[in-house]
Each structure stands twice: as structure tokens, then as C-alpha cells.
Amino acid sequence: MADILLEGRDLKKYYPVTKGILQRTVGWVRAVDGVSFTIERGKTLSLVGESGAGKTTVAKQILLLEQLTSGTILFEGKDVYKFTKSQLKTEYRPRVQSVQQNPWSSMNPRMRVRDIVAEPLVVNTKHSKEQIQSRVQELLKQVGLAPNHTDYYPHEFSGGQRQRIAVARALALNPSLVVLDEPVSALDVSIRAQIMNLLKDLQEQYNLSYLVIAHNLATVRFMSHSVAIMYLGQIVEYGEAEEVFSQPLHPYTRALMSASILKLPEDEDQKITPIILSGEMPSPLNPPPGCRFHTRCAEAIDICSKEEPELRVIGKHQVRCHIYDDASVQSALSSGLHPGTEGRPQQP
Amino acid sequence: MTRFIIMRLLQSFIALIGISILVFVLVRASGDPTMLFRTSMSTEEDIARIRANLGLDKSMQEQYWIFLSGMFQGDLGESLTKDRPVTEMILERLPNSLKLAVSSFFISMILAFLLGVLGATRRDTFLDNGVKFLAILGQALPGFWVAIMAILVFSVYWQVLPPYGTGTPAHYVLPVVTMAFFLLPGMMRLIRSGMLDVLDSEYIKLARIKGLPERVVIWKHALRNALIAPLTAAGMIFAMLITGAVITENVFGWPGVGRLSIEALFSRDFPVIQGITIMVAAAVLLINLLVDILYAYIDPRIRYQQM
Amino acid sequence: MQNIAPDIEAITGTKVATGIRRVRIIRQLTLIIPSIVLFLLVITAIFADLSWLGLPDVRLAPYDPVKTSMPERFLPPFWAAEGSTAHLLGTDNLGRDILSRVIFGARVSLSVSLLVILITSSIGTVLGIIAGYLGGRTDNTLMRVTDISLSFPAILIAILLAASIGPGYWTVVLALSILGWAPYARLIRGEALKLREEDFVAQARIIGASPIRTMVKHIFPNIINPLIIMMTLSVGMVILTEAALSYLGAGIPPPNPSWGAMVNDGRNFIDTAWWISLFPGVAIGLVVLSGNFLGDWLRDTMDPRLRQL
């Protein structure tokens, strides 16, 4: 079995909706509603979906920023919620770090780079000042920044450089898992490529596992080994990235790909017409009955609005959709979306 | 909406209890409370009357209960020097204070709106800098000094306006102008900064994109949103109003509640001061409640959330 | 990205406001003059007399501010007809030298405002950070108390205290501090609330920093700017209120010299001896004006967002 670093089992996170001054709970937002996944050591799992899908909420649970409503998180096979406070402080928190989306708000503007990158070490280790600073110099070199940058303040750097500092901070305690919450979506196109290449190199060099939260499918394909497509708090398709992207099964995955793919109108080959979803994202306060996507799904059949589909294994995929319930599974496999194959303009 | 009001009323009630406890404790803070109520000429027999009046012989809780229940029936105790119920004395002076406060409030509110909005829309022009300087000056010069200088100029040299008392409309001019001079800067700053924040917003840019004339963009779109900021400071404006009243009434000998409080201070008539404090506290709570309700009315987002 | 001003400001690091030369000179003036005036205030306050060094009669002020001399009553300022250079700003109804009393008045105003500001800003900052960062119940109750304190006139509390424990230096300090912390609490709470949403605060929790360390290392350093601006702006506010209280007789009791009380001394003789009230008032105005200008200048340079102060 692959070496699993972290596993989420049937994770659920409900937020109470309160009304009036007395703060009575009138309903629940089921932000994450039964999500299970595994992250292998040295590999990248991406959680993809639109706003309201619950991907950031899952990240918050892994980072223990919030309490799960139910479900278990296993870190190297051990249930994290059974860790004592000191075990958490020594065995979990230092080994799970994160890089956040907005380079302009993920660093204390009043601190020099030297102290920002050193903070994890200052809080979690008893190393001397010199040891910590030499580690900081080394970390900055690894993310492609000059050692003399340590004395500057965050506002003296561009977006791309700040994201490099955030990565250096995340690596300070030699973590095993780094949660990347939309790591590049706030950056310009050309800078994005620099950071994504850096993250991939660091993964190979330190055998890091990544949990990537993103909404841009193309970025996800470049970064991930396995991918989970989420819709309204549930995983609708999960599997090897190459599998899912070359043969998307779930109608929502196909719609998402059709909306994100970079396609010139004249190159549209006639076989696949672009899928434009109708309607709006339903409110997570009362998701539609049965399959949550049926209200917007072109291929919805009668059962979809009554029963919630199971997450069923087909080939290397898991997919949560009724059209794969019966024997017609094989035929469905072949009719998946085959995106165009035209290449890129040649390098000058 | 009604549940929101009931809830806020409850909170105000609790706050009033809190304040009454504070005042109750303050009276007894200086050791011998009769000391506060005694004047230099009061005899042994007077002191005994004061002790009975305060009910000092009863237990602390009982005393507080008498004090509290009295308060809620509008009985704020007996004045020492005037031998009349405090409530009556206050209510007698209240109209004078209100006349002064209300007129100066409206004058300064109107001026503040005009100058605040103009200041915000014509930034860094001569007008804006002039308005800003007036605001800074107004907040810097002590109100009572300005009042005295006004008397010096208008009553002593030019003998145009009467320096003291009430009666003819001419008596109103100096006190109201001084009060307005006291209130205007604070209000103007609030409205101007509220406007500046709103004017930076995207929907104002969209309003301009629609081709609306600047006057409509300012007075219809920007102003209503900018109203929300000064509203939250209504409490502060009320505090300024009372401070202004106490000072102005004293300088011009205006027979309002403010002057009463100072007279009571000099004649050591503690129950009067105690009564005024509680009445003002109740007014403060009322103002806060009214502001919250008005706030919900102006900003639909809040109105919909509360229900 | 839509609003270009921040974009341009990010690139150039300066405000997009006018760069016109005239405005820049005025901005410099609003820094230099107030700083000089406040510096003079501190000097006169400290060296009014050296009693704190045990040399009561060595003093900057020409006369002992409290000594009365009836024959020299109601002397006008030196430039007036019967004025004499012995008493530059003239004497009051008890023959005391007005210039000396104004100099000693500086000591009262400065010490009261510094003391009150220190007390109120520290209480307000601590409560503000706790309410803003922890939120929930503590935040609601604290904000309710702050709103009520903000709308309660400090002058009434002072009168109440003056009546109960008698007017005096410490009564004034207490009166101004009981409610004075509220504006600080409201401002700092607002800032802490915004900071709590920032990623770097979540980041601190992720690496296991304790709430106290987060508040001290991350929240506090980022609220220093607005705090300093508010403290500067409230110098004027406190001096004004102290002066008003002393004027009304609820502040610093006679005979020690407080500007407010001096204005009151001259009230009954306004028609004959206008200078008794004029000069202390001018002193108050000058000092408060400088405090406000300095505060405005600090706000424009440090944190333009805080216009509404």
C-alpha cells in the first residue's frame, strides 16, 4: 500500500446559522459533509472546486484552526484528535505547515524577513539565535532569495518574492505536509510559473507532501498527482490526476473543465460542445435533495433528485453520480471528454 | 424589529442599574456620607435629619433598594438647600436647557453637513482648506474662553448683545453661537471623513460611469451611505452637547440644568448632582437605543439581518 | 486591482494626493510650528521652578505665581498706557503676575494630560486588543460598555467627583480617566478586529504560537500607529477638558495656577481687566492647536486611512 502520510475519514464540518440578538441556532451550513481522502508521502493531492465547495474549510480542519463536527484525521495512522496538547505541539503542528493565498496579508508588515522566517523555529525549538539565523539564511537560499534580504520588511518585496518568503517560513521546521491554500492565484501569470516550478523542485528535494487548494484546473493539473473535485461540501470525483483530466466522468467535472480549458472558438472540434451550466450555486444552508448537483446537471435522471448517489469506484476513479449506477459503466467510460491536442507555439 | 427593540431595552435597563450602583457607591466612597450633605451652618439636628433622609440607619441593601425604587418612580431625593424635590428642580430648568441645546444642535448640524460635504467634494481647494482650518481652530479654542471673548467684543465694546440672562431673542444669540462653535468642528470632521470614505468606493465610480451629474452622485448616492458613519457617533455628539451646555450656561448665566449642576456643586447640594447624573445616564441610554433603531432603518442590510 | 489609487500608491509608495508644491510647504509647516510650541510647553513646564530639585526660588517665571500684592492690582500688559515692563502681561485682581501664572499653568496642563493619556491609552489598548482578538461575548459586553461611556459627558462625572471627594488635581485625573479609556478601546478594537482576519495571524496559530504571543508580537505592533495618532490628538482634548473643569470650579482648586481657573478669575472683570482672561485662553488655544496639527500631520503620514479620528 502506498505510504500514507495523512488520511481524512468522513470529515464533517457544520457551521451554526444564528438569528437575532439571542443568537438562537436556526440552521446549519454543511460546509464539509462527509469528505474522505488520503495524502501519500512526497505526493500532491489537490482539492478543486468553486466557492462554497468547502475546500478551504477542509484545509482549516487539517491545520487544526477549527474543530471538526465529526470524522477523524489520521496522521501517520494515529488519530490526531487523540493527541495530547504536548504531542500536538511536538509531533503534529511542526510537521504540518501552510502557505496562504494573499502574499500581502500572510506576513506581519512590522516584522523583518529575518524574524518572519525564524518565528516557527523560535516558537517550537530551543535553538540559539545564531543557529536559527543560519537556518534562515539557508532557507532563503533554497527559495531563490539573496541572504541579504533578511533585513528588509515585507512591503519592500514584490508578490512573487513574498510568496517565496512564505514558502521558506513553511519549510523552517522540515515539515512532512504543506497545505497550499491557492498558492499562486493572487500572482501574475509570469510570476505564477516561477513559484509553481519552485514548489515542485522543493517537493522532489525534500519528499514533501502537498495538499493544494485551488479553483484553476490548469494549475492543479501541473501540480498534482491525485485530485478531488468538490461541489457543495462533497467530493464528486476523486482519482489520479492524469486519469481524471483525461477521462472526466462526473458531469460537474466535465463542466468545470469545459469552463476552464483554454480553447479558441475555431478550434472547437465538433464532437464536444462546450458545457455551460445553468442556474447558480445553491446555498449551502439547504442543499438540493438527492444529488446536490442535479439542479444544474444536464444529464440528471429521475433518481438524481431523490437519492444521494454513493461515491463508487470505477477503474482508477471514484465518482458520485447515478448515471454510473448500473452495468452501463463501461460505455460511460469511453464517452468521456477528449480535449483537443493542439500543442503550443514553438519556443522562439 | 420589535424583538430587536425589546432586547435593546432590556440591555439599557441593566445599564441603568449599573450606573445607579456606581452613583450609590460614590456617595458612600468618602466615608461619612453626611459630610456631603451638611453645610457649614447645619446643626446637630440637621445632621440627624440628613441621616434619616438617607436612611443610613438601615442596612446597605435596604438603602440601595429605597434609592433604586425611588429612582424609578422619578423621585430623585430632596434638595438640601432648597427643600424641594430634586426632580421638580430639574424639570423646571429643563426647558431652558432644551431650547439652547436643540437650536444650537440644528444650526451646527446643518452647517456641519454643508461644510463637511463641500469639504469632502472639493478636496484641497481653498474652501476645503478654509473649512479644515476652521474645524481645527474650533476644536482647539476653549469654549468658555471664546464665550467670554464674545461677551467682551459684543457686549462690552459694541454693546450690541446682552451678556447674561434669557428673555428676548437677542439673549439667545451669543449662547447659541458659542454652543454651535463648540459642536461644529467635531460633527464636521465626522461627516467629512464619512464622505471621503464613501467617495472612494466602487459604486460611486459606477454612478459617475452612468453619466450622473456630480450633484446627484454626491447628494443621492454618497450622502446616504455617508450618513451611517456620523450616526454611530451620535452618542459622542450628545456628550459634546451636554458638556457644551454646562459651560455655555455658566458663562452666560443661562438658567438651565447645566448651571444648576454647578450651583449645586458650590452649595454642596449632592442629591441635585446625583439626580442630574442619573437623568443624563437615562438620556444616554435612550440616545443609544434610538441610534440603533435609526441605523437599522437607514441601512437595509441590518434591517434584514435583525428580523 | 480595480481602484487604481492603491495600485499607483503601491508602485510609487506615496499617496496619490496632490503633489503640488504649495500643499507640500503647508504640510511641512503643520509639523514644524506645532513641534516648536509643544517643545516650549515642555520646557516651561519643567523649568517653571526647580522645586523638584529642591531649589524652590530658582525659577523661569519672573514672580512667585501665588504671592499676592494688592498695590500692584489690575496692571495692564506692558504695551498699554499704565503697563510696566515689571509685569509683562500685567497682574490680576490680587496683584499676581499673569505671565508667571501662565508659565506655572503649563506645568498643570502638561502633567494632567500626560498622566490621563498614559492611564486611558493603556487601559483602552489592553481592553481593545482583548475584545478585538478574542471576540464573542467579551467583545459584545465590552463594546456595549464602551458605547455608553463614549456618550456619557466626562464633565458630569467630574462634577460628581468634585462634590463627593472634593476638587483637586487627582480628582481631575480620576474624572478624566474613568471614561477616557473608551475612545481608545473602540479604535484599538476596530484595528484588532481587522488584523484578526489577516492571514499572518492565522499563520501564527498554525505554527503553534500562543494567543498571548500572537497578541503581543503580531496584533500590538500593528496598532501602534493609530494609537500614537490618537494619543497626540487627545493631548489637546484633555487640556481643554481640564481647563473647562477648573473654570467651572470642579477642577484644580485656587490658588494653584491652572489656565482654566485663571480665565475664570478674569470673568467678573472682563470689562475693565480683559487681559486676566485673555492670555491663559490664548495659551490653551495655542497648545491644543499644536497638538491637533501634530496629530493630523502624523495621521496623514502614518495612516491616511484613519481620517475619521
Added chain:
Amino acid sequence: MSDVILQVEDLHTSFFTRAGEVKAVDGISFYVNEGETFGLVGESACGKTVTGLSILRLLPEPAGRIVGGKIILDGTNLMELSKKEMRGIRGKKISMILQDPMTSLNPVYTVGDQIAESVRLHQGLPDDMVELEVISALRLLGIPAPESRLHDYPFQMSGGMRQRVVGSIAMSCRPRLLIADEPTTALDATIQAQYLALFKDIQKQTDVAIIFITHDFGVVANICQRVAVMYAGKIMETAATSTIFKAPKHPYTVALINSVPRLDQKDDRLYSIEGQPPSLLNLPPGCRFAPRCPDAQDICHNQQPPEVEVGDGHTVSCWKVK
């Protein structure tokens, strides 16, 4: 060649700040045909948003000013119009959609009022007609049940729906030209696809010309017929969309297209342009892209390249291209 609606000639827009003059737009020229969607694409702070606002003469006073060039709409030079005449154009002949639907609508007025305002201002219809016009504008943007939705407040609507309301305001007076400044950046992928499809058929119905400002090449490919690639205040290359993707000439365009990760193929490493974009305060003398350009020669570093026509409507500003 359908007739040209808008002709921008050598537009210069600068911001005068205490740190000096920021040349946000430093001499750009382009034209937009009737019924065509023209893309203005580039990274942040390349001047594309400033160009849009310059056309409407809505630069933040007094710091931002148009210092040179002409903007000709249907033959009239907008620079010569008075403030009042220009207001007549805004919202009637040219209108604009902003990026963030959450802040573009006034929170304290209903959606219907905000649309009616434009209709009353520019079309002077009697009140009963105005309501009809508002409903037809909402229907044009595909908003379900417009009769009831027009009484809603903005905060009661989702981001996608609000952006449609902003679209209705923009289209309510059937403008000749619509400037869309990153209207879909704040929206999710599927909602963005809906919005772009909606605007394609609105263009078919109303023949409105659109200037589409974006940094997302997927959007460019989807909706634009012609594209101008901007960098640090200048246009590097203008061409038909397929030419830009298939046969770009300017090194910056080539580099940009190669650094975009593609969904339809697996890359192990992405091409990335080294260095940082130049500061608009002290721009390099020669070609703006020279410091980061792999093929830069010394002429590139000290002389600005002229704009050269290399094909039908395909212009490039680069010394390498003859």
C-alpha cells in the same frame, strides 16, 4: 472591415504623485470595430485599467490626467468635449462594467432603482415606460423573474447575479461601446463561462462593441476577436486572437502564452520569465521588456522600437521583427 467605432491615437495618461510622474499609459494606439470584442490583456499595473478609465475620462482627480493623444468615438474627439457633454456620453454612448460585483452596486438602493436611474437620465421616458425598460434590461442579461427581482437589494443576490445587474445598468441605454474591466475575475469558472456566453449573444443582438480588459488568456481565447498585449504602459503586440495564440511575434507574448499552464496537456516545467516588471516611476529608456527579454540586443536597451505592421492588422513593437 466593418466601420471603426473607437480610434485611440497615441494616448498618454500619467499620475502626478509626490514621488514623481507615473507614466501609467505611455503612448498607445488601437481601434475597435462595430460589433467586435477587442481584448486588452496584460499583467497587473500594465495600464489596461487606466486605458479604460481614460476613454471615459474618469481618472481620479487631480492626480490622474490625460497628458496627450486623441480618443475618437464615431468621429468626435472626446478630449474636446466639455465636462457636461462628456457626461452625456457616459452611460449612453459608452458604458463600463467594473470588476468586483460585491462593491459595484450601492448597498442602500434597490436593484431596480439603480437601473431606472440610467434609463431616466438618458432616455427621459415617462415613469411607467421606465419600469418596462428596466425589466427588459434585466431580461437581456438573463436574470430570472425580473418583475420581482428588481425590488431586491444587492446584498440579497449572489456575485454572479449582481454582475448581471451591473451588466443591465451598462446595457440599459444600448451603448455603442462597452468597456468591461475584468468583469469575471471575481466569479467562479462555471459562472464566468455563463457570463461570457451571455455577452457573446448580447453582442449578436445589440451589435455593441466591447473592450474586454483581462489578465486571463482563457477569457481572451473565449470571447475576443482581436487582442492587444500591454506591458508597462505600452502595447507590445496587436493581432487577431488566433494569431496571438498560434503565431505570436513579440518575445513577451510568446513567453506569456508559454507560462500559462494548459489543461489539455501535462507539462513538467513551465516557461517562466525572469526578473520583475519595471517600476513605472523610472522606466527603462529602450524597449520596456528589454531587461527581461531573452533576445534583447543593445539597441533594445536604449531605443524604443517602432510599431511595425507585419500582417493584416498584426502590429508588433520589437526590433527583432522587421
